[in-house]
Amino acid sequence: MKPSTPPPSNAPGLLIAFEGIDGTGKSSQIRLLAATLRGQGVAVVATREPTDGEYGRRIRALYVQRDTVSREEELALFVADRRQHVAQVIMPALAAARVVLTDRYYYSTAAYQGANGLDFEDILRQNEAFAPRPDLVLLLRIPVAEGLRRIRMNRGESPDTFEGEDYLARVVAVYDRLAGANIVRIDGLGSVDEVQARVLAAVRPLLAGRGPGV
Numbered sequence: 448m449k450p451s452t453p454p455p456s457n458a459p460g461l462l463i464a465f466e467g468i469d470g471t472g473k474s475s476q477i478r479l480l481a482a483t484l485r486g487q488g489v490a491v492v493a494t495r496e497p498t499d500g501e502y503g504r505r506i507r508a509l510y511v512q513r514d515t516v517s518r519e520e521e522l523a524l525f526v527a528d529r530r531q532h533v534a535q536v537i538m539p540a541l542a543a544a545r546v547v548l549t550d551r552y553y554y555s556t557a558a559y560q561g562a563n564g565l566d567f568e569d570i571l572r573q574n575e576a577f578a579p580r581p582d583l584v585l586l587l588r589i590p591v592a593e594g595l596r597r598i599r600m601n602r603g604e605s606p607d608t609f610e611g612e613d614y615l616a617r618v619v620a621v622y623d624r625l626a627g628a629n630i631v632r633i634d635g636l637g638s639v640d641e642v643q644a645r646v647l648a649a650v651r652p653l654l655a656g657r658g659p660g661v
């Protein structure tokens with residue numbers, strides 16, 4: 448795919464997005480990375496999408512009854528949630544020179560709504576018109592069957608409507624097609640510590656020159 452050119456944030460902070468199917472361990476990895484960075488004196492904002500705002504809450508309600516909205520309406524909700532997130536959380540934090548770690552960003556919309564029959568390149572363009580391009584996208588990869596196994600075992604939950612096996616295989620296929628110099632694919636198999644070492648190796652070059660090393 449031809450890399451597009453979203454607006455630079457023009458801000459002194461750093462934006463790092465964690466992406467991947469559910470069960471890849473994104474939230475544990477964000478928690479660990481945030482703790483490591485804070486231990487080094489780096490000011491970190493850890494955040495997530497869908498957010499806990501008005502649109503995020505409506506999206507969570509969809510998890511149970513996804514067929515109550517069209518795929519276009521679903522896309523519109525994720526984009527509206529992101530607009531708020533960018534304006535109210537991400538841009539202010541970047542302007543204040545924070546390192547922002549977001550659990551999901553617009554690549555999730557490309558992958559999940561793309562897997563639902565929408566054009567993922569259109570989705571990328573639509574988002575890149577208003578959302579700053581991340582300095583780094585860490586795309587955690589595990590096989591779909593392993594993701595589903597972890598959801599059932601670790602969370603004690605049944606997979607929700609975003610988590611059917613065929614659907615997730617299509618999500619992975621879109622993630623696999625994403626290209627860009629800022630995207631780093633990380634093997635999500637292995638222990639939490641092993642994956643954390645891979646995450647740190649990808650993040651370190653970005654932080655070099657920003658003060659204390661990680």
Ligand code: TMP
Binds near residue numbers: 556560610
């Ligand atoms: P999570 O809060 O457990 O990560 O779940 C969010 C779910 O919403 C996950 O299955 C992926 C899905 N999702 C989309 O379909 N599009 C999006 O743009 C985002 C941010 C999440």
